[in-house]
Amino acid sequence: MSEIIEVPVIEKLTSKDFVPNQDVKWCPGCGDYSVLKQVHTIFPELGVKKEDFVFVCGIGCSSRFTFYVDSYGMHSIHGRATAIASGIKASRPELSVWVVTGDGDALSIGGNHFIHILRKNFDINILLFNNQIYGLTKGQYSPTSETGKITKSSPYGSVEQPFNPAELALGAKATFVSRTLDRDPKHMQSILKKAYYHKGASFVEIYQNCPVFNDGAFFIFTDKETKKTESLFLEEGKPLVFGVNNDRGIKLDGFNPVVVDLNENGNSVNDLWIHDEKDRIKANILAGFQDMKDTNPDLPRPFGVLYAVDKPTYEDAMEEQIARVISKKGKPALDKILSGDKTWVIG
């Protein structure tokens, strides 16, 4: 869950311990650098031995992440990192497994594995760098690009509607759904830690700027002039407040979120929606904010942990099942299996 547990530090590690002898080859100014920095920063604090981290990536700019963390890692094939990670975690539950993926890698070619790993609830961390574009293949629209997006493969505008990753994750029965941004290092660090401490599949959508092919896609959420009115930072048990002077709040009218001005008479912080990470219905409404802009233009974009619940992990359930069968049947000799139950003798 999202409360932070103190873990004894096994060995004093510093962020330098996680920086390998490799040149980082992302474009200058790419948002990926920030994520890498935050990972290097928080990893020494997690109390995990350096050799117990495993990074699994697919293909795409984000997936080069594997090369840049000095631990164990596999740079695999497009879309399949989640599937590979499930095999690692199922067979080696003690490892801390991280998947770094992108909007194309996770939501297009790897869509099936993405939803199933969430549903199966392996205790792994999935960092989805959403830049709403295909970067490595040099700029085609992605499954999160907005309708009408002009790219090399959509010179007249994309005719598709985009996925809403948080909504998709919730629909796939994810037990931890969160969102953060490359340009807010502190927030990202706190979310990454929460993702790590959540026992189960943790989904972190990271808004990541691609200055080369889709510059500024998310600046509205971080630029000084717009940040306060466009971004909502969720905190467990706290009311949904945002705005230049924290003077706006969100109330629920039935299932409809309503933005209210706290300076206006009669509007009190006490009447606002209190964030409850365990509330699946509210999490779905929060995830849906981004698609309600047409009818509800004042709604901000929520960042933080949208949803977090405890459910048994796949690998624990599997281990328990094995233990149960062994305690019931004992471990037979291999010869028993070779002979089976029914044999006969000739001669």
Next chain:
Amino acid sequence: MDTTEPTLHKFDVIEAESVVVRFSGDSGDGMQLTGTQFTDTTAFLGKDLSTFPEFPAEIRAPAGTLAGVSGFQVHFGSKEIFTAGDTYDVLVAMNAAALGNDLKNLKKGGIIITNTAGFDQKNLRLAEYPEGVNPLEDGSLANYQVYKIDVTRLTKDALKDMGLSNKDIERSKNMFVLGVLYWMFDQSPDYTLTFIKEKFSKNPLIAEANIKALKAGLNYGDTTEIFTTRFKINHSNLPTGTYRSITGNHATAIALVAASEKSGLPLFLGSYPITPASDVLHELSKYKEFRVRSFQAEDEIAAVCSAIGASYGGSLAVTSTSGPGMSLKTEAMGLALMLELPLVVLNIQRGGPSTGLPTKTEQSDLLQAMYGRHGESPLPVLASNSPADCFYTVYEACKIAAEHMTPVIVLNDGYIANGSEPWRFPTEEDLEPISVSFTTETNNKDGVFLPYKRDEKLSRPWVKPGTKGLEHRIGGLERENETGDISYEAENHEIMVKLRAAKIEKIADYIPLQTIDTGKENAKVCILGWGSTYGSIKSVSLDLIKEGYDVAHIHLRYLNPFPKNLGELLSGFETILIPEMNNGQLIRLIRDKYLLPAIGLNKIKGLPFTTLEIREKVLELLNK
């Protein structure tokens, strides 16, 4: 019980070396179970045998139709049995469609046992007999011994006071037929009686009904005077030892457990349901007490990818599938090849391409196994030749994968996967060791670990994540020789491609030399086979040699790399015949590698070769 007991009427006793029985009926008639029971009993009584279950493609095709016919063929006898038989001596036809479908392969003069209730107007129409024609009535079966039994009514009579539903009574009629067969072959029903009691232990009424039906069938044979023939088959002269009955898929599953135990590697199976491979997944899912992690993945790609992940983590990792699934796994297999991690890929072949003939057998994925990946990507390929041989081949595949750090493809097929035979199973001690060691210390005196530094087998070290000090990254991008760093350098790529190929070729140094299965070196005709054609080729060769012909049989388990002496061995024969259940695949490899003018014999009907088909071709070549 195998001495002919006194019985209530007179009959002829036919002593036979071997007999083929075909059980045929509607999918709902329980023919697979009946056949399996008959088979197990026969095996238990010391006969050698081989079976061939044939399923319809649909789970429940409309009852009574030709599409719904389900068959189970068993060939058993006192001599060594290698095939399920070209033609049968006895055909059990539970309905008109079964007769219509299977009469063609009944020997002239053979026995037909029918359930007359399955030959009413409706059944005849569904079986596509012309209006007004009933084969049981029109004299068309005059050349056979036909026993017309109203099995349905007799079963009803036998069970009438038990308070069972019509459906439950209907379901017991296969036991009546089995009883008749036990009488006819003078076999004790004890094995089946025990089976019924175990299977229906929670439902004593159903158990009793099945037992009553079985006994009613036996008594029917005994008391009615319609049966004029009874068979007597002596004990087989199989080598002495303890036996069990095994299907290919079952043997495959326990081979994996055995390899896991012998190597000390935990077993992981990533699989997605597909006919005819699902039984491997089913079987392995049972062995939790061996800590088997069977993972039913969301698709074929995830199945192989999860296995790659498990292999990376230090497991003996396996994925099982059939043709279409194989196509889906190819990209990931390329990754495993590049990562140089152990992985066993089981392809239980079926008729292709595309969905093809899911329940029929074929050997048409050999070239795919050899060449079906992009880039230069050779992999070891092995094939099993019989149900029991699946054990040894799959075990060997695990050994090669783990000891040579490579994915290995095993080609089985539907025929041997579902077919069964008696197996003089090994003990744990008999199995060759599988030696695996994980690297825990750097292999470089400068300290920096070299993940692609090779040993004498040309294989790289296997390091489990969690090993302190050896942290490194691997992946699908080309690696620099030794360091494993990403490298786009021209020279390096060529070196790595050649190293990966040489590593696979090197496996030939560790596998046995090819031997001749039957016959002599330099024979006039060599029949060269691979996979499930073993039984038919073996029977033909034995017969022809006995008749004085100069024939030899070589059967390949190792298809890549070939055993080192294969070329030399083959070049000694005047003519090489390669029978394959495909349009000519091994033949291309042989011609390509050894420039030998082999002759193909190809059958692509979703069915195994009959011995006659091979025999005729060999005789044609011998008489040239």
